[in-house]
Amino acid sequence: MREFTVPPLDAPPLVGGLADAVFHRAERFPERVALCRKNALGGWEEVTSARFRDEVLALAKGLIADGVRFGDRVALMCRTRYEWTLFDFALWTVGAQSVPVYPTSSREQVFRMLQDAEVSAALVEHEDHAMTVGSLIGGLPLLKRLWQLDAGAVADLTAAGERIADDVVHRHRRAVTPDSTATVVYTSGTAGRPRGCVLTHAQLMFEASTLTGHWEAALRGRPGEDASTLLFLPLAHVYGRMVQIAAVRGGVRLAHQPAVAGAELLADLAAFRPTFVLAVPYVFEKIYAEVRRTAERDGKAGNFEKAADAAVRYAEALEQRAFGRGPGPSAAMRVQHQLFDRSVYARVRELLGGRVRHAMSGGSALDRRLGLFFEGAGITVMEGYGLTETAGAATGNPPGRTKFGTVGPPVPGTTVHIAEDGEIWLHGPQVFAGYHSDPAATADVLHDGWLATGDLGTLDEDGYLTVVGRKKEILVTSGGKSVSPVPLEERVRSHPLVAQCLVVGDDRPFVAALVTVDQEAVDHWLAMLRRPVLAPGELVRDPELETEIRRAVVLANAQVSQAESIRTFRILAHPFTEEHGLLTPSLKLKRQAIEEAYAAEVEALYR
Incomplete structure (x- = not known):
């Protein structure tokens, strides 16, 4: 198969911007918990929709009071934490554009991005970041303001905005249209210099609505549970950013954790108990390794290997049945699976908090056998594929029809085309308009609305995409x-x-x-x-x-x-x-x- 299209769930938005969701949800569900954040004692503090709206509005007033204007670009250099989400929506409320910067970026990388994006203000997390940006100010004549989170930036701006009327903010918000630029996100730079992808409110809203609509059934651990997720992906990456936006727009309870792996992440997964997680393969590899090592330390290595093999066979049978190519697990398989569930598979689920039944993996390829193992252990890990240039996922395995080892069919509203040389081309409302101030690079990848991804892939008879590598690699x-x-x-x-x-x-x-x-x-x-x-x-x-x-x-x-x-x-x-x-x-x-x-x-x- 050379091309496959999935019809859209909804038409692209005709009015409004990303921040509208904060105010609409607060009006409809004022007491519903929207986010959770860590308090001084390390516990989770609940933030209702009304309270988040009030904090966004207060911060937006402060931004206006401090000179941020409609269309200004503001850099965010910070780990994944509640305040990033607060600033993102406050900036979108006043019609400004956020420019994410990885907190681990070198001085040279920070300078290149701030200069290229022509930012007028920057938010940093701590003193080290402040010193990095401060040392660059001489070469950044447009940079006029620098705020530091750990030095009270939110409180200071909130206080500064007390004299600004609510209507001033709402006039800014209502001036935002779907085709307004929301953010300039820089690519990871695997193939050279990072480039700034210009993404609009419409592209991000379409992508977020598609994510929550298409995977709505998977967001909840069990019927009747409120959907929740712990975001530990870097918010400077479009993948993490899309999780943030989709959660706020879709009413998914959102918490933040800055560690991508390790004991700190596992502790917060256990405490917060999300119903759905979005991660990179590294996280699933680490969880598998932890369960395996525990079994070996307990002298049960042989039992774990048998359980792992049983999980893979069981999942393969489920996969074949989902596509009408087999009867599903045999009676013997089901009995064996049940025997291993309490001793091995339950431990896997516990490490993710105990309520997760579906997860999304992206960023790089997930090993097919590892995906089958998690499926057999009771957690369906659905792989997806996308780029910064597509505002997130362009393809993704759907719940109930996951084909492990592939990145799934196109998400609704998207077309995947395989060119003669095997390159993956994408078309859809979420495809970006171009790179900031780089028309030559834009012309290299955009062709009449089609994005030439630079990745190589194949489409199978069901329209599922397999990515096999990069052309340049x-x-x-x-x-x-x-x-x-x-x-x-x-x-x-x-x-x-x-x-x-x-x-x-x-x-x-x-x-x-x-x-x-x-x-x-x-x-x-x-x-x-x-x-x-x-x-x-x-x-x-x-x-x-x-x-x-x-x-x-x-x-x-x-x-x-x-x-x-x-x-x-x-x-x-x-x-x-x-x-x-x-x-x-x-x-x-x-x-x-x-x-x-x-x-x-x-x-x-x-x-």
Whole structure:
């Protein structure tokens, strides 16, 4: 199949902007809890629709009092927290445009984005951010105001706005039209310099309404439960931003957590108990690894492996039945599944708070077997696919018809087309209008309303899309063989000891790989072998570890031809990190930067 379209649920909005939802919901459901935020004691404080409306209105007055005008661009440099959402909707209330900046961005990156976006004001989280932006002011003549959250920015602006009448704010809000620019979001920069995607209120409203409408049944854990989600994705990324907007517009109770993984995130999942989560594959990989390690520590590794295999088989049978290709799980499967549910699968659900029955994964590919495992454990992880240029998801697996290993059919209102060279082209109301102040780059990707994504993919007979890699990432060996590195990397990464894998081989005689290890997983592995902890320098030369990684490489090679297979690999002492400029904030590999940083190691692979 070369093209597939799904009709829209609703027509694109004709009037209004994003902030209207805050005021409309407060009028209709004033006492309904809209958000939750952490109080001084670490507990969850409920914020009703009316209270959130009042806080947005008060902050909007303060922004006007401090000189923010309709159409101004304001940078937000902050982790995922309640105040980001508050500022976003206050800025949209007065007709200003927000410009997200990753809080981990380097000084050079911050300067490039603030200069390119021509921001007139900036909100930062703490003193370090303030010092970074403050050191750049000499080169940013349009930047006139700098607010710091941890220094009382919200209280100060609220106080400054007390003399502003409500009607002044509402005149600004009513002047916002669907085609007004809402935000300029910068791409992650995996393929070079980040570019600012101009997204309108209409595009974000259409995307949010499609998300809550199409997946409405999945947002609630069980019938009758109020929908809620814990947002821990970075709000500087369009994925996290869309979750925020959809929650506020759709009446989904929203809480924030700045940690993408780790003990802090697991603790808040357990305390907040969301009914639905949106995450990246890394989170699901970590939860799987945690349950597996716990079983191994308890001497139940064999039982876990049997449970995992049973979950996958059970989920495969459900998947086949959903598409009319099988009868579903057999009686024996159902009995075995029930036996493992309390001892293994319940633990998986507990780690997500106990109420989650559906989740969304995006940002990068989720391993099919991992998706099947979670389905068998009682949590349907639906993969989706989108770009900053599409304001979020362009495709997504629907509840009840999830096809694991794919990113689903187009979301309602969207068309997916596969070009002759395999490139994915997208068309729909959520496709952006262009890059800020970069018409040449815009012309490269937009063609009569169609977005050429730069990704390669295939559509199956049901209209489900599978993404196979990036056009610019295709390696061509010196023997002329074209190799897509992503599938190989994902298969190597499926080994529990592997953290990251980068496949190399462009203009080289064969394909090779750089591999980093998951230190926590390796420490656990050594403990199970009753071996002492090894320093990073010792690990890279450890023969048993090399044997384990070789097994992962052999399994990956079994899926490709000999010419495409990884011939050799090098274990690195340290992981690729965002701090060293080797990962994007959404944890994608910066290939060129990694190859440059490890040029000596790459050369050694070919000696």
